[in-house]
Amino acid sequence: xSHHLKAEHISDQMHACIEHCSDCHDVxxxxxxxxxxxxxxxxxxxxxxxxxxGAQACDTSRDFMxxxxxxxxxxxxxxxxxxDRCAESCEKLAGDDEVMRNCADSCRRCAxxxxxxxxx
Amino acid sequence: xSHHLKAEHISDQMHACIEHCSDCHDVxxxxxxxxxxxxxxxxxxxxxxxxxxGAQACDTSRDFMxxxxxxxxxxxxxxxxxxDRCAESCEKLAGDDEVMRNCADSCRRCAxxxxxxxxx
Amino acid sequence: xSHHLKAEHISDQMHACIEHCSDCHDVxxxxxxxxxxxxxxxxxxxxxxxxxxGAQACDTSRDFMxxxxxxxxxxxxxxxxxxDRCAESCEKLAGDDEVMRNCADSCRRCAxxxxxxxxx
Amino acid sequence: xSHHLKAEHISDQMHACIEHCSDCHDVxxxxxxxxxxxxxxxxxxxxxxxxxxGAQACDTSRDFMxxxxxxxxxxxxxxxxxxDRCAESCEKLAGDDEVMRNCADSCRRCAxxxxxxxxx
Numbered sequence: 001x002s003h004h005l006k007a008e009h010i011s012d013q014m015h016a017c018i019e020h021c022s023d024c025h026d027v028x029x030x031x032x033x034x035x036x037x038x039x040x041x042x043x044x045x046x047x048x049x050x051x052x053x054g055a056q057a058c059d060t061s062r063d064f065m066x067x068x069x070x071x072x073x074x075x076x077x078x079x080x081x082x083x084d085r086c087a088e089s090c091e092k093l094a095g096d097d098e099v100m101r102n103c104a105d106s107c108r109r110c111a112x113x114x115x116x117x118x119x120x
Numbered sequence: 121x122s123h124h125l126k127a128e129h130i131s132d133q134m135h136a137c138i139e140h141c142s143d144c145h146d147v148x149x150x151x152x153x154x155x156x157x158x159x160x161x162x163x164x165x166x167x168x169x170x171x172x173x174g175a176q177a178c179d180t181s182r183d184f185m186x187x188x189x190x191x192x193x194x195x196x197x198x199x200x201x202x203x204d205r206c207a208e209s210c211e212k213l214a215g216d217d218e219v220m221r222n223c224a225d226s227c228r229r230c231a232x233x234x235x236x237x238x239x240x
Numbered sequence: 241x242s243h244h245l246k247a248e249h250i251s252d253q254m255h256a257c258i259e260h261c262s263d264c265h266d267v268x269x270x271x272x273x274x275x276x277x278x279x280x281x282x283x284x285x286x287x288x289x290x291x292x293x294g295a296q297a298c299d300t301s302r303d304f305m306x307x308x309x310x311x312x313x314x315x316x317x318x319x320x321x322x323x324d325r326c327a328e329s330c331e332k333l334a335g336d337d338e339v340m341r342n343c344a345d346s347c348r349r350c351a352x353x354x355x356x357x358x359x360x
Numbered sequence: 361x362s363h364h365l366k367a368e369h370i371s372d373q374m375h376a377c378i379e380h381c382s383d384c385h386d387v388x389x390x391x392x393x394x395x396x397x398x399x400x401x402x403x404x405x406x407x408x409x410x411x412x413x414g415a416q417a418c419d420t421s422r423d424f425m426x427x428x429x430x431x432x433x434x435x436x437x438x439x440x441x442x443x444d445r446c447a448e449s450c451e452k453l454a455g456d457d458e459v460m461r462n463c464a465d466s467c468r469r470c471a472x473x474x475x476x477x478x479x480x
Contacts (some may be wrong), residue, residue, distance in 0.1 A: 293424065
């Protein structure tokens with residue numbers, strides 16, 4: 001989003017949250033592929049589902065913000081929960097794996113940003 | 121979804137809700153095109169945004185249910201709100217336009233089904 | 241899609257293809273969860289990626305048809321390839337597993353329908 | 361995508377294309393809201409549909425690249441067509457409206473990047 005004009009209906013705080021959601025979506029999908037390759041506990045159903053939930057939650061809250069929909073607060077709240085769960089799941093598996101720790105960081109950042117947008 | 125086996129992690133009630141979401145998504149997109157063609161108050165930004173919100177809310181709650189994610193309750197709650205708003209907006213414009221009334225009906229059905237899934 | 245009016249811009253053949261795409265999307269996501277639970281070769285990265293590709297290809301071609309976009313032919317062509325690959329991958333793993341065989345069937349049906357829409 | 365590690369399966373060129381797709385998606389949705397507010401020829405069905413097509417084409421090619429799917433070439437080709445059409449439609453309406461010109465620029469950049477990924 002770096003080189004584009006920000007639309008009038010999008011505040012600076014919302015703009016930052018949109019970027020965090022975009023970033024977190026991409027990291028979740030890349031980390032999913034990483035975990036599938038590693039296999040073992042990295043490919044546990046519950047873990048992979050948190051990554052899929054996180055990726056979709058991010059795209060959805062991003063779009064409700066981009067449209068300037070009043071319901072963005074509800075979808076940002078959902079996204080903060082999905083990303084906190086994903087961060088927790090990644091942290092448990094991370095050890096010294098930079099991909100996992102990076103995903104946990106992206107998820108925490110997105111969760112925090114979405115929580116602010118949701119009005120907490 | 122009529123000809124396929126239902127996965128074990130999906131209850132009958134959830135299965136019905138998934139069908140309502142799929143149906144409502146499709147109706148919202150078709151109605152969006154219908155409203156764009158009609159123009160005038162049918163193409164008012166707030167109305168079209170409720171249709172876009174409804175369509176995306178339906179796809180998202182559908183997917184959280186299909187994955188058997190615990191967070192589906194939160195996304196079904198979001199969807200029930202998005203679809204109630206969309207139904208209301210369509211009802212105001214419907215008159216004797218069958219497309220609009222059909223969209224309002226699909227949205228009300230989906231909102232009711234999602235509200236049940238969300239635990240109300 | 242059974243109880244709703246079909247919009248004027250959607251032909252009978254397109255309507256059938258939209259239903260096949262919707263059905264196939266849902267089956268791919270349910271089968272993904274099934275495969276994650278089974279683990280082993282069912283959780284091989286390439287197999288799971290064909291399921292994720294199939295699910296997204298279906299949603300995308302469905303939406304281009306619902307909007308009546310001219311580009312639907314291109315997205316139906318993409319979907320036919322994604323679903324053929326997914327069917328092949330499921331067939332290899334199916335044995336007497338009804339979930340896998342059902343997914344292969346849904347994918348073949350969707351691929352055939354999309355190929356027709358794409359105009360060969 | 362600025363602060364995250366790039367996964368091994370994603371080349372520098374692909375990484376750049378993913379960023380162009382993400383950017384272009386966001387710009388298309390923001391421009392859609394802008395056009396709905398302006399009304400008139402900015403709210404013509406064909407124009408708005410190119411914006412919706414562009415936004416979805418971008419998300420889809422982005423995800424096929426993020427998953428490292430072989431089919432990303434096909435979806436990048438689709439995206440290059442969708443974004444070229446959207447750019448053309450925005451250019452016709454742009455005049456000295458910075459939002460429209462910015463959207464045309466994002467679409468052209470994304471189309472070019474996707475065309476390279478598609479192998480032309």
